[in-house]
Amino acid sequence: MDGWWKKNPHFVEYMIHEGTAVFVAAYALTLLCGLVRLGQGEAAWNAWLEALKSPFSLVAHVVFLAAIAYHAFTWFKLFPLTMPPMVVNGKKVAPEVMVNTGLAAAVAAALALLGFVWRIAA
Amino acid sequence: MSDTQKIIEIEVLRYNPESDQEPHSQVYKVPFTDDMSVLQGAQYIKDNFDGSLTYRWSCRMAICGSCGMMINGVPKLSCETFLRDYYPNRIRIEAMAHFPIEKDLVVDLSGFMEKLEAIQPYIIPKEPRTLEQGEYIQTPSQFAEFIQYTSCINCTLCYAACPQVGLNPDFIGPAAIALAHRYNMDSRDGGQAQRMELLASEDGVYNCSAVGYCSEVCPKHVDPGNAVNVNKIHAAKDYFLRFLSPKGGSK
Amino acid sequence: MEIYKADVVIVGGGGGGLRAAIAVAEADPSLKIALVSKVYPMRSHTVAAEGGAAGVKKPTDSFDYHFHDTVGGGDWLVEQDVVEYFVQNAPKELIQLEHWGCPWSRTQDGHVNVRAFGGMKIERTWFAADKTGFHILHTLFQTSIKYPSIERFDEYFCVDLVEEDGRVQGVVAVEMATGEFTLIEGKSVIIATGGAGRVFRESTLGGIVTGDGMALAYRHGVALRDLEFVQYHPTCMPVTGLLFSEACRGEGGYLVNKDGYRYLQDYGLGPLQDKPKNKYMELGPRDRVSQAFWYEQQKGRTIEGPLGSVVHLDLRHLGEAYLHERLPLIYEMAQTFMGLDPAKDPIPVRPGVHYTMGGIQTNGKGATSLAGLYAVGECASVGIHGANRLGSNSLTELLVFGRAAGEDAVNYIRNVTPGNSANLLKQAQEVEARMCALKNKTGGTERISTIRKEMAQAMEEGCGIFRVEETMQKTCDKIAELRERFKNITIDDKGSVWNTDWLSAIELDYQLDVAQAMAHSAVNRKESRGAHQRLDGPNGAYKERDDVNFLKHSDAFYVPGCAPKITYGDVKITKSPPAARVYGAAGEQADQERKASNV
Amino acid sequence: MKNTKIRKRSNAPIFWGLFGGGGMLAALFGPMLVFITGLAIPLGLLLPADTMSYAKMLAFAQNILGKGFIFAVIALFMWHAAHRIFHSLHEFGVHAGTGCKLLTYGVAFVSTIVAAVILLGL
Numbered sequence A: 001m002d003g004w005w006k007k008n009p010h011f012v013e014y015m016i017h018e019g020t021a022v023f024v025a026a027y028a029l030t031l032l033c034g035l036v037r038l039g040q041g042e043a044a045w046n047a048w049l050e051a052l053k054s055p056f057s058l059v060a061h062v063v064f065l066a067a068i069a070y071h072a073f074t075w076f077k078l079f080p081l082t083m084p085p086m087v088v089n090g091k092k093v094a095p096e097v098m099v100n101t102g103l104a105a106a107v108a109a110a111l112a113l114l115g116f117v118w119r120i121a122a
Numbered sequence B: 001m002s003d004t005q006k007i008i009e010i011e012v013l014r015y016n017p018e019s020d021q022e023p024h025s026q027v028y029k030v031p032f033t034d035d036m037s038v039l040q041g042a043q044y045i046k047d048n049f050d051g052s053l054t055y056r057w058s059c060r061m062a063i064c065g066s067c068g069m070m071i072n073g074v075p076k077l078s079c080e081t082f083l084r085d086y087y088p089n090r091i092r093i094e095a096m097a098h099f100p101i102e103k104d105l106v107v108d109l110s111g112f113m114e115k116l117e118a119i120q121p122y123i124i125p126k127e128p129r130t131l132e133q134g135e136y137i138q139t140p141s142q143f144a145e146f147i148q149y150t151s152c153i154n155c156t157l158c159y160a161a162c163p164q165v166g167l168n169p170d171f172i173g174p175a176a177i178a179l180a181h182r183y184n185m186d187s188r189d190g191g192q193a194q195r196m197e198l199l200a201s202e203d204g205v206y207n208c209s210a211v212g213y214c215s216e217v218c219p220k221h222v223d224p225g226n227a228v229n230v231n232k233i234h235a236a237k238d239y240f241l242r243f244l245s246p247k248g249g250s251k
Numbered sequence C: 001m002e003i004y005k006a007d008v009v010i011v012g013g014g015g016g017g018l019r020a021a022i023a024v025a026e027a028d029p030s031l032k033i034a035l036v037s038k039v040y041p042m043r044s045h046t047v048a049a050e051g052g053a054a055g056v057k058k059p060t061d062s063f064d065y066h067f068h069d070t071v072g073g074g075d076w077l078v079e080q081d082v083v084e085y086f087v088q089n090a091p092k093e094l095i096q097l098e099h100w101g102c103p104w105s106r107t108q109d110g111h112v113n114v115r116a117f118g119g120m121k122i123e124r125t126w127f128a129a130d131k132t133g134f135h136i137l138h139t140l141f142q143t144s145i146k147y148p149s150i151e152r153f154d155e156y157f158c159v160d161l162v163e164e165d166g167r168v169q170g171v172v173a174v175e176m177a178t179g180e181f182t183l184i185e186g187k188s189v190i191i192a193t194g195g196a197g198r199v200f201r202e203s204t205l206g207g208i209v210t211g212d213g214m215a216l217a218y219r220h221g222v223a224l225r226d227l228e229f230v231q232y233h234p235t236c237m238p239v240t241g242l243l244f245s246e247a248c249r250g251e252g253g254y255l256v257n258k259d260g261y262r263y264l265q266d267y268g269l270g271p272l273q274d275k276p277k278n279k280y281m282e283l284g285p286r287d288r289v290s291q292a293f294w295y296e297q298q299k300g301r302t303i304e305g306p307l308g309s310v311v312h313l314d315l316r317h318l319g320e321a322y323l324h325e326r327l328p329l330i331y332e333m334a335q336t337f338m339g340l341d342p343a344k345d346p347i348p349v350r351p352g353v354h355y356t357m358g359g360i361q362t363n364g365k366g367a368t369s370l371a372g373l374y375a376v377g378e379c380a381s382v383g384i385h386g387a388n389r390l391g392s393n394s395l396t397e398l399l400v401f402g403r404a405a406g407e408d409a410v411n412y413i414r415n416v417t418p419g420n421s422a423n424l425l426k427q428a429q430e431v432e433a434r435m436c437a438l439k440n441k442t443g444g445t446e447r448i449s450t451i452r453k454e455m456a457q458a459m460e461e462g463c464g465i466f467r468v469e470e471t472m473q474k475t476c477d478k479i480a481e482l483r484e485r486f487k488n489i490t491i492d493d494k495g496s497v498w499n500t501d502w503l504s505a506i507e508l509d510y511q512l513d514v515a516q517a518m519a520h521s522a523v524n525r526k527e528s529r530g531a532h533q534r535l536d537g538p539n540g541a542y543k544e545r546d547d548v549n550f551l552k553h554s555d556a557f558y559v560p561g562c563a564p565k566i567t568y569g570d571v572k573i574t575k576s577p578p579a580a581r582v583y584g585a586a587g588e589q590a591d592q593e594r595k596a597s598n599v
Numbered sequence D: 001m002k003n004t005k006i007r008k009r010s011n012a013p014i015f016w017g018l019f020g021g022g023g024m025l026a027a028l029f030g031p032m033l034v035f036i037t038g039l040a041i042p043l044g045l046l047l048p049a050d051t052m053s054y055a056k057m058l059a060f061a062q063n064i065l066g067k068g069f070i071f072a073v074i075a076l077f078m079w080h081a082a083h084r085i086f087h088s089l090h091e092f093g094v095h096a097g098t099g100c101k102l103l104t105y106g107v108a109f110v111s112t113i114v115a116a117v118i119l120l121g122l
Ligand SMILES: Cc1cc2nc3c(=O)[nH]c(=O)nc-3n(C[C@H](O)[C@H](O)[C@H](O)COP(=O)(O)OP(=O)(O)OC[C@H]3O[C@@H](n4cnc5c(N)ncnc54)[C@H](O)[C@@H]3O)c2cc1C
Pocket: C011, C012, C013, C014, C015, C016, C017, C036, C037, C038, C039, C040, C041, C044, C045, C046, C047, C048, C049, C050, C051, C052, C053, C054, C132, C133, C156, C157, C158, C159, C192, C193, C194, C195, C204, C205, C206, C208, C209, C212, C213, C243, C245, C354, C355, C376, C377, C378, C379, C391, C392, C393, C394, C395, C396, C398
């Protein structure tokens, strides 16, 4: 089984989308740091915010963004595989429709989140 | 055979347990016409060059499920794969991945058959009926629930495609799980709880990591990967709700 | 040598064998059943059947109609009492299969649907899209797993029967994966090895359909009955012989010649109908439709191309959506194997060998003349198909007679004592020695594939849709020559593991026997009936049906090293005296007359 | 019928459930969260400058819903990632020993505890 995942473009893609997990973890740990700092008081929190501004952090977050966006995309692309078939009027819904529904939900959720954050901030 | 006869090179992974230590490749130059399948290419070799070349086949119409092999690394039915689509390149055929090779292109399917038997692939009637009562009634939507999963021809291409089968040979695997799902979803059947025991076991659905290649190679559009993944949901429900349900779910 | 002791040995894991196995298991769970098959059961050629299985279903239909369709369809060469049993049990068996999970196609209100089929007066063909055989086989196979008393010997190749005290007592089989011989003892043996169509060239049959069981019974002295009747299916893919089911026509497809003309109206199947009408035009019986092709070819009205002469099967007017729903496999096959779209292009087709009407002679329960030996399915001649099988009768036959034979075998063995194992083993060892000698023989020069090709060529020439003495005799001579040359074959593979080279030589040996019986039965039948059509005789006398001399079954008996001995046996007539076999408008008139005379 | 082998029920539903929940959460909100915390705030884009000020974040983290959200994001992201990485290690041929489990589920577990303790302490 050695190197099986190199044998076929399907497997390479699979490994890439599985690989996004590393970035999800990295980002979650970043947030966990923030939470720890929040618990330590205002100065610590501000230092964390400052650290986020470092070029290293910015670059890292661009990478996180790309990886997690790809994760989101592939997550919904796998819907026809992972979700029970959607049946409307006794007919199976086409796979593309399932994928697109998922993607639309993701866009809506992201915008809702942005709107929500904006509202508490303002 | 006219002058314009095209010749394709077929590289076959040969293995004879009685004389070979290791599988080895052998290349044959096969004259072919555009309507010839890879299976017919193999038959040409057996008939004309070497009668000891061994492979399974029967129907040559993609319905008996015998003739699966790796064709340039991809699991395919050789009777519905055509030489013309590879020409002028060499074509490489090998035994299906993830199965022990018995000889040349023939693999040992006994493990697969055991899995197939283990999932109890028969109606366990929900409400038994006598012949005098006639057929069960199934509405179009009840029919639509399971019919897709009945199309499996047991070609095992999905096993050759699934890396998790390669990593854990005990994994029940896509086709057998799809067959369990086929019966579970049938309105005539009431055996889901019995089958769940196996699906939810350590050899069951959670071995699948949603690679999805099984469904991609399936020649009959069974979408076995979907059956496996949907049953993760069923098995999880069963796991968490078993304490609530009066029967206690399956063990 | 391994020894396994069973009560009932079933050779063949197709529809017939599986149904028989289940019948035995249900009749008496204490009996041990050995189910021997040279392929995994679900690979058996039943898997390829497309169109459907006949059984009375509609309120407007009746057993009587099914009976008359079958008897007339077989040109009266049928056992009418057996047909009676058949039509009455057909619906029960089809419902049983439904209870076991067969996904029959359904009507909107959830009942099983039926479709029209050639030569059937009323729609009574139960179908599962156009994969009926596939679904029947998988349903039976999966159901068989439920019974612990069925012990499967998958990929075991049966090489002989063993008999003692005048009764069959088991089989000798080779485990293909190892080359090991096993003696499987049984008080009864049921042969269900399918047809023999592979003795021809262009055929709808899979590579495993080599008539093994027929040859085995034949060599043990059982007659092969009515073997001259070989069905040509009119709509096959040129060269490969892959089948476009009769369901294509049942659903409304047309057959047209090179002028786009629906030529069947010229051959006693008219007048022209727009919609499919039972027993008219495209829904005529197979022998007639295939013969019409031959006449069109003689008249130069077929389409000539690189694939030989063809006519067109036109499905375009049915529309893509309907084709996908009713004929999905056909659709896919046309796309994959011919690169055309049946919703847009007509499909080139020609007749191909499809079915052996005759086979191992049995009574109405599948029992043969050798005590303990039964035969069911396409290898058997239970007497319902006569000179021409109606499409969709044979899948039902597997069920009805599979069960009957299974149950009868159970009754039979109640009164049988176990055999003398030592003698059986000795016989089995002799079989092993003979088989191994074939494998280990050196110095041969004939390639298996050459003999096989020449046999198929000869059979096609002599035993085609239309036959004459001269070519049939040539075929007989050719087969005799090939029998001789077979002694000088060479087998490349000398190994034990998975030696398909050797096994295909054994199959070829079987095929030559069956081919020989076919050709000799054919040349001896000096009349035209059903699928056996002659163009010769003094003043063309053999062109007509001859009830005086030939309303008789032919029985071919094995004579080692010589041509078979052909004798003739009576046909059982109960309520349908032989009459003119007519379809289309003439058929309808004849039906009415028969009705009028009955009241 | 020959189903004689006794098979143990798998405990995977727990891990698989956490994996699925995290994957879904990350697909729906992940990209936007990264954008907000990692790019928009540090770079002063789009959102008011004090969106993530100490006061606002503390208030958010003290709110019961806010607590829940933070906890869900950190913990579920970690479990999602842990599950995938664990499987990938197996797929690369690093065989699922205790070491692998510690490295993946162990880290997720510790992160979950840390997050919970801090959030409860705020
Ligand atoms: C393309 C096609 C379409 C058809 N469509 C229809 C239809 O629509 N309706 C209909 O009624 N009929 C149809 N028929 C006919 C019908 O399908 C067959 O007559 C029937 O399926 C034969 O079943 P069987 O059980 O007799 O044999 P098979 O299914 O052929 O099984 C034979 C079994 O015997 C075993 N066997 C053979 N030799 C040996 C040996 N030496 N040792 C061990 N095992 C052996 C094989 O492994 C196999 O398991 C069709 C046939 C074809 C080819």
